[in-house]
Amino acid sequence: MIISLSILFSIPLVFGELPRLPNHIKPTNFALKLITYLPGYGYIPQPDDGKNMTFGGEIDIDLDITKATKVIRLHAKNSVIIEKGYLRSNNQDGKFDLFTIEKITESDEFQQIEIHFNATIAPGNASLILKFWSEFNDLPKGFYTSPYEDQNGDTKLAAVTQFEAYYARSAIPCFDEPSLKATWEVTIIHPDGTNAISNAPRAQILKNRDSELFKNFTGTVFEKTPKMSSYLLAFVISAYEYRTAETKSGLQVRLHFPPEEVNNTDEALDAAVKSFDYFETLLGIKFPISKIDLIGFKYYAHGAMENWGLITFQYYSLYGQYLSIETIAHEIAHQWFGNLVTMDWWSDLWLNEGFSTFYEFLGVHNITNGKIDYKKTTSAEVARYLSYHLHAKKADEKPTIKQIENLQFLDHAAFATTTYHKGGIILNMFRNVIGHSKFDESIRQYLKGQSYSTANSSEFFSYFKMPWKNGPSSVADFLRPWLEQVGHPLIHNCQEFDNGILRSIDEQVPIPIWGYQWDIPVWYMNSDSNKKLKLVWLLRNSTAFIIKSARINPGGNGIFRVNYEINPPKSIDESDEYKESRLTDAFALLTSKQINKQRYLEIVESLGELNDENQQILDAQMQILAIGDEKSIEKYENIFSSRTMSYPKFASKAK
Numbered sequence: 001m002i003i004s005l006s007i008l009f010s011i012p013l014v015f016g017e018l019p020r021l022p023n024h025i026k027p028t029n030f031a032l033k034l035i036t037y038l039p040g041y042g043y044i045p046q047p048d049d050g051k052n053m054t055f056g057g058e059i060d061i062d063l064d065i066t067k068a069t070k071v072i073r074l075h076a077k078n079s080v081i082i083e084k085g086y087l088r089s090n091n092q093d094g095k096f097d098l099f100t101i102e103k104i105t106e107s108d109e110f111q112q113i114e115i116h117f118n119a120t121i122a123p124g125n126a127s128l129i130l131k132f133w134s135e136f137n138d139l140p141k142g143f144y145t146s147p148y149e150d151q152n153g154d155t156k157l158a159a160v161t162q163f164e165a166y167y168a169r170s171a172i173p174c175f176d177e178p179s180l181k182a183t184w185e186v187t188i189i190h191p192d193g194t195n196a197i198s199n200a201p202r203a204q205i206l207k208n209r210d211s212e213l214f215k216n217f218t219g220t221v222f223e224k225t226p227k228m229s230s231y232l233l234a235f236v237i238s239a240y241e242y243r244t245a246e247t248k249s250g251l252q253v254r255l256h257f258p259p260e261e262v263n264n265t266d267e268a269l270d271a272a273v274k275s276f277d278y279f280e281t282l283l284g285i286k287f288p289i290s291k292i293d294l295i296g297f298k299y300y301a302h303g304a305m306e307n308w309g310l311i312t313f314q315y316y317s318l319y320g321q322y323l324s325i326e327t328i329a330h331e332i333a334h335q336w337f338g339n340l341v342t343m344d345w346w347s348d349l350w351l352n353e354g355f356s357t358f359y360e361f362l363g364v365h366n367i368t369n370g371k372i373d374y375k376k377t378t379s380a381e382v383a384r385y386l387s388y389h390l391h392a393k394k395a396d397e398k399p400t401i402k403q404i405e406n407l408q409f410l411d412h413a414a415f416a417t418t419t420y421h422k423g424g425i426i427l428n429m430f431r432n433v434i435g436h437s438k439f440d441e442s443i444r445q446y447l448k449g450q451s452y453s454t455a456n457s458s459e460f461f462s463y464f465k466m467p468w469k470n471g472p473s474s475v476a477d478f479l480r481p482w483l484e485q486v487g488h489p490l491i492h493n494c495q496e497f498d499n500g501i502l503r504s505i506d507e508q509v510p511i512p513i514w515g516y517q518w519d520i521p522v523w524y525m526n527s528d529s530n531k532k533l534k535l536v537w538l539l540r541n542s543t544a545f546i547i548k549s550a551r552i553n554p555g556g557n558g559i560f561r562v563n564y565e566i567n568p569p570k571s572i573d574e575s576d577e578y579k580e581s582r583l584t585d586a587f588a589l590l591t592s593k594q595i596n597k598q599r600y601l602e603i604v605e606s607l608g609e610l611n612d613e614n615q616q617i618l619d620a621q622m623q624i625l626a627i628g629d630e631k632s633i634e635k636y637e638n639i640f641s642s643r644t645m646s647y648p649k650f651a652s653k654a655k
Contacts, residue, residue, distance in 0.1 A: 019110055020177060020345075021074065024067035027175045027182040029224075031060040034172075035189040035217070036237055038136075038145070038159050042192025042216035055143060055159075056133025057189075059172055062182075063126045065089075072115045072128060075169035075176035077142075078108055080134045082173060087117060089126035111169050111176075111407070130173050139301075142170035146299035150239060151259040158238035159190075160297055160312060162305055165346060165410050168230040178229040179344045179454045186222045189213070190237045196220040197256070198235040199228070199309040201291050226288050226308065227452045229342050234307035236295055245269045247276045251287055256295035257319060264320040268294065271325045271367050275332040278366040279359070283336055284444045285451070292335075294318060294328075303327050306334030306356070329363030330356050341447055344454040346404045346414050350483065351455060353415070354400065354423020358431075361424070378428045379556030379577045383584055385421050386488060386561060397486040400426065401457060418486070425559055426482050432557040433478075433521045433535070434467060457483065471537045472519040481518045481540075482559070489518050489560040490594070491538065493552055515540075523557060526550035554578060561585045563594055564603075579607045579614050587621045597625070 034057040039045050045052035063072075076082065087099040099117040106113045115128075136159065137144040145157040161171065169176040188196040189206075199222070206219030225233075240256040243265050247253060253276065255269045272294060280286055289309040296318035304313040304327050311331045316322040337359065338352035361381070365374035400418045404410050431439040446455070446463040461476040472478035520538040533555060552562045556577055562585055586603040589595045610618060 019112075021112070021175060021180070024065065025069065025072055026064045026066075027061050027180055028064055029062040029183045029185065030174065031062075031185045032172065033057045033059075033187045033189070034235075035213075036159055036191070038157060038191050038194065038237055040156050040191075041194050041239070042218075044216070053136050053145070054133060055136065055171075056131075058129065058131050059174070061128045061130075061174070063128060065121060065123050065126055068120050068122055070117055070120045072117070072121075073112055074115075074128075074173060075111055075166075076106075076113045076132075076173040077111045077170040078106060079137075079170055080132055080173060082113075083131045083133065085115070085128070085130035087115075087121065087126055087128050089121055090124055091122075111166070113173070132173060134171060137170065140299055141301060142167040144299075146297040148238070148240075148258040148298065149260055156239060158236060158240070158297060160236050160300075161234045161307075162301065162312070163233055163307075164231040164305060165414070166231070166407060168233055174230050176230045178231065178342050178346070181227045181229055181342070181452065181454065183227050184225040184233055186225075186233075186235060187219060188222075188235055188237065189217050189219045192216050192218055194218075194237050194239050196235060196237050197293050197295070197310055198222045199233065199307060200225045200289060228308050228339065229454075232306070232308045232339055232342075234305070234310040234312065236293075236310065236312070238295075240295060242293075243269060245273050247273050247280070249277075249280055249286055250290075251276055252291040254291060254293045255318075256293060261319040264323075267323050267325075268318050268328060271323075271328045272332060274367045275329050275363050278363060279332060279336060282362070282440065283447055285336065285340065285447055287335060288340070304331045306331045306338055308335065308339040325367050326360055326364055329367060330360040333359035333363060336447055340452065341450040342454045344456045346410050347402055348456050349414055350400045350419050350423035351457065351460060353420045354427055357420045357424030358427040361428070375555065376577060378425065380580070381421060381428075382425050382556045382559055383577070383581045385417065385425060386559070386584060386588070399486050400483040401480075422559075423483075426479065429482075429521065429557050429559055430475075430479065432523075432555075433471075434464065438467070439464075468537070471521075472539070478519050485516060487516060489520055490563060490589075491520070491522065491552065491560050492563045493550075493565060518560075520560060521558060522552060523555060524550040524552050525554045551578065553581070556581060561588055563589050574608075576611050576614060579610060580617065582607060583610075583614060583617050583621070 034055055036055040037043055037045070037051040037053065039052055061074075072087070082104060085101055087101075089097050089099070091097045099119055099121060102116045102118050104113055104115050134143070140146070140160075141162050143159065143161050146160050147155050147157055150156050163171070166176055168174050175182070184199065186198045186200070187206075188198065190196045198220075201223050202220055203223045204221040206214065206221060208214045236256075238256070238258075240258055241262070242254045242256040245253045245255075253269060253272050255265050255272070257265055272292070276287060276292070291309065293310045294313065295310070296313040296315040298315040300312070300314040302314065303317050303324070304311060313327065313331075317324040317327045333356040334352065337355035341351075343349055343351040358378075361374040361377045364372050364377065398413050398416050398418055400423050402414065402419075404414060434442075442463045446460060449463065450459065457480075458476065461474070461479065464475040466472055466475055466478065517540040519540055522536050522538050523533045524536070525533055552558075552564075553560070554575075562581075582603060586595070586600050590597060590600040604618065607614075
């Protein structure tokens, strides 16, 4: 029986938001059996058999139904062909009731289907069984193929998944929203001569030479996964080899590689082991799966993907001279921030990406034994973020917490610099405001309290208390203006006698909920502080704060620009990070007409000798001033785009 997908169905919409699945039907477990017709190995395509470069199988979805219904809505893209199916539910006599499918209707716009049954399904436990098939995707999303060379130099294909953000539905019918977490039991039937890996460890190999199903095929059965979101499901079929290392807690770290990279695995393995050792200790929670696989592909849309237990990478991020320890640290941080605790909805994606960006800084510090100092890294990230967003509000900037309007927005704008890098530097600022030990302990409580579940920003805020008498009233009151509006403050340091008056300046722009105002933690250093950092608050309801002549924001933990009326004494701070922030602040002030060119040149001259990176910034600024066109300004911003967005996953997603 072929069940046709027809008739566009109606979904009640909330204005400005992508429609969600109803909450009275939730999955608890997916049992997936998949056969893959991948050529070039044991499977040899037959003329007109219609199987080459396809996959298909059966999915058995255990459901918890809390309201009587005759219709079940879930996700499936129109490329997934459902051949037949039924529903089985427990009745009051302890027996099963079977429900047949009358019709399936679809919405191409939202990639959802509605399955209509022959009778009303009572509340309780049920199982939805669907048989389906599809084709490997030509694009690197969903379930697709990527080429590599075998030991003979022949081109082979690997089959790879990329399900974030909403591509699980392009390969299998499922409940494809992050809050609908469930366990997965996966069986992959793959051509002889290949290996299959998935999120969980291998439990069993199936091979029956007398079975037509297993002629030229092998079955790999995997253990049940932890409870997780559908976008984290992953499986790979290839003939890669692998090497294994072990962490202090006994976790098996397996690095998979094509034959040509046999001598380029040690550094990535070392970085992964160090990252797991570090994060397990810092976060106080052991990684819950007994193995982790890392594997790279040349045909790959992103820098990497944090699938729980199976991290996939863009080829050159994992092997050889272009190895990115930043990417490795970022994806391993995701195993806690995103996998163990997942954002409830994509509007709070910063709870995944902002956190993993921040912990990437700490992870790299650990991998390099402090040679890449996280304090300098975070300071540079602040300066570079501000410079990429040259003025306070770029026209294309989105807030860190953002409304998800449609699938196209989710695919692009949701994965933006404000989600990753601004989210990361906001966390760094917050950690320095409340103190490292208090922050770290609250994060451990957050992870334990939300484990195997989801969280939104409000739930995250609830794990913290603000410790100051003269600061913001709550964590939410402090962080929401930074997260929910674009831009950043400009602080004027005006000189009167021996005192500096700090004043926050807001531009005349349309007013959002927070009015483009922030509670600003202002760190400073002056002769009275003995070169030690002090903190004062410039609150939304205050206009000024008086301190003696000082260097504002040494260490670069605050996310704001500073306009000094008079240059602070050189003796206070002459670091390269300080010079970079002064250069970029001065240029932003000049191009936004806050200062004139003479004042800009005075600032440049006061900085003295510059290192190579700062000289590159100055040269670019001078070129713009000489040419004076918008394309030159774009090139200047791209200096910081390439530096700040060195994390390849973000750079490719942001397009």
